[in-house]
Amino acid sequence: MLKTACIHPEIMAVLSRCGHGDKILIADGNYPLESKSGDAAKVYLGLTSGTPEVTEVLKVLAQVVNFEKAEVMMPDGEQPPIFDEFRSILGGMELSGLERFQFYEACCQPNVRLAISTGEKRTFANILLTINVA
Numbered sequence: 514m515l516k517t518a519c520i521h522p523e524i525m526a527v528l529s530r531c532g533h534g535d536k537i538l539i540a541d542g543n544y545p546l547e548s549k550s551g552d553a554a555k556v557y558l559g560l561t562s563g564t565p566e567v568t569e570v571l572k573v574l575a576q577v578v579n580f581e582k583a584e585v586m587m588p589d590g591e592q593p594p595i596f597d598e599f600r601s602i603l604g605g606m607e608l609s610g611l612e613r614f615q616f617y618e619a620c621c622q623p624n625v626r627l628a629i630s631t632g633e634k635r636t637f638a639n640i641l642l643t644i645n646v647a
């Protein structure tokens with residue numbers, strides 16, 4: 514039995530094949546994962562509306578992988594409160610904001626290796642993470 518923070522077999526298999534510069538998308542329940550994540554391995558974790566939250570998945574992955582960059586989909590107007598949660602989980606890392614269609618384009622690039630769909634209900638709760646060295 515695994516004793517690591519993440520025990521999901523598909524997620525661990527993809528992470529074990531990732532390297533520096535590869536990316537991981539953690540998406541809310543509204544995100545069009547099939548059409549906006551390119552050839553990335555897709556994992557559907559949504560159990561019910563609101564479960565799991567993107568922040569729950571991010572907390573686990575942050576214990577397994579080092580990240581050097583985080584990109585978010587920027588809404589028009591004020592930043593959503595979840596962005597502060599992202600920064601907190603990532604140790605104060607700055608978030609790079611992309612306009613909606615730029616974010617979709619970034620998530621379809623070949624270096625996006627894993628796309629995880631959650632049951633998250635909050636809007637703009639999508640984060641694209643770049644893997645750092647170990």
